[in-house]
Amino acid sequence: MFHSFFPKPKLFFTSGALWSIICIIVWYTVGPQLGAAVGLPPLAPGEKPPIGLAYFFTPDNLWFYLYFTIFVAIFGGAWKIIARDHPWVNWSIWGSAFIIFIAYFAVQASVALNNWRGPFFDLLQDALAGKPGITTTQFYTLQLRFLEIGFVGVTLNVVTAFFTNHYVFRWRTAMNDFYMSKWDKLRHIEGASQRVQEDTMRFANILEGLGVTLINSVMTLVVFLPLLFNMSQHVADLPIIGAVPHALFWLAIAWSLFGTALLALAGIKLPGLNFKNQRVEAAYRKELVYGEDHADRAQPVTVRELFGNVRRNYFRMYWHYLYFNIARYSYGQLDAIFLNFILIPTFVAGKITMGIWQQIATAFGEVSNSFQYLVNYWSTIIELLSIHKRLKAFEAAISDEPLPDIDQRYLERGAAEDAQPA
Incomplete structure (x- = not known):
């Protein structure tokens, strides 16, 4: 199931998990200083992030895209050398990295939407309370920012669905090729044909949904836990x-x-x-x-x-x-x-x-x-x-x-x- 698609799967996943932990630790410890050193500093204390499409192009987000690319290139390059003869090495390494990146980007879209909710609902509260100075232009501007974020979300959903479909089918292809190469040993087992055809199909289809969701969940925790930690200051009792x-x-x-x-x-x-x-x-x-x-x-x-x-x-x-x-x-x-x-x-x-x-x-x-x-x-x-x-x-x-x-x-x-x- 795994070694047909991933090179040395136990070592691959273990090293990937350890490398991810290192990346996260570096990012949350010296990441901002490194970003500032290359001219992409984080937001100043008290500075609010921009609302809408501009959020995705702030210096700290641009620094993360570069940071992610560097760490993936190091990890993927090392595994390309280790598993140069594996037939699916490009899909298993670079394809997995791309899925992780678009999962992170999707979480960033949720963060952008959450940034939008604050000013929009505060404005709505003021309008309903009859406070002076509230204009329709303010509401229309925030709605436009919402559409910008929504456009990014739609694009990400389409790209994610299209790419993961191809990624998972290639995984199924790798399993199918491996099992058929061993068919002489397998043909007498109960339901051999069903296991090769149906079980690999179901395994791939279920893993597509569960795998992407799991990656999204991990990325969500990485991004939203610090936000929730900071927002807890509003809840004293x-x-x-x-x-x-x-x-x-x-x-x-x-x-x-x-x-x-x-x-x-x-x-x-x-x-x-x-x-x-x-x-x-x-x-x-x-x-x-x-x-x-x-x-x-x-x-x-x-x-x-x-x-x-x-x-x-x-x-x-x-x-x-x-x-x-x-x-x-x-x-x-x-x-x-x-x-x-x-x-x-x-x-x-x-x-x-x-x-x-x-x-x-x-x-x-x-x-x-x-x-x-x-x-x-x-x-x-x-x-x-x-x-x-x-x-x-x-x-x-x-x-x-x-x-x-x-x-x-x-x-x-x-x-x-x-x-x-x-």
Whole structure:
């Protein structure tokens, strides 16, 4: 699944993670000083970023684009030397880097939109309060800035969808080519054709959505956590607890980790059940396929037993999904009111404007949703894990490793059928 597309995947991903951490640490420690040294300094203390398209071309953002390019060139250049003979090295290295960059740029579009919310909703609050000096020109100008940000967002969505489609299909191509090159070892395994055709397709399609979302979540945390840390200065007191320094920052992390742990615990059995479900479905389907060509196959007793296995596994899944959904939807309902509940003392004290509230709500929501990646996509992750299990069992035959018992039984049955005269 991975070594067909990525060079030395364990080392590649480990080195990529370590290199990313180094890049982030350097950026948040000496990054501003380095930017100032090359003539691209950060905003001065108290200076507000421009609103609209101009935000993407501020000196500090231009410095980040250059910074990112330099660090990616170093990492990619080293791996080009290490894995010069790998057939997919360009897509796996440079393609991955491009996806990470456009994910970061998409997060920057969210930051630009959040910068727009402050002045717009403050202006709206003043207009509704009947304050003098509010003009239609001010509103139209801010709407134009909103359209500029929206145009960037649309462009990013189109580019992301188009490029990731090609990227993931090439990953699927790499898996397909690898499995077909080992077909002699794989052809007798239960559902071999399905695993090569359908499972690789589903693996690629699910990974496309989950992978891009995961990268967006990480980039969102990198960008919005510092913003939320600074915005916490507006919230001095919390219900029951009282004063907590940088309260929103710590609450977003704690609340999201609680939800993630809750859903992971509630859904711990689901990947295995989904995996078993694919197997009992495959066994039932395979017997029906044999019944199309052989009169002695797909007999009522055999089919009834195989479908009974399907039925039992589905009913077991329905039970486990019952309490999983209770936990998921209950947490989602509480999550909808959590921030406003926390901000009630701040609202009553009149310490924030509508614009600041909108910015806090956006930053808190972005951080919370990013930390709740497992919460939001647990059902899809379960499906991906079950497919991963099937493909891992599939690849065991390539490495001459022992197959799971159920695969071993089908392998022996397939060999016996091939030995029978036509």
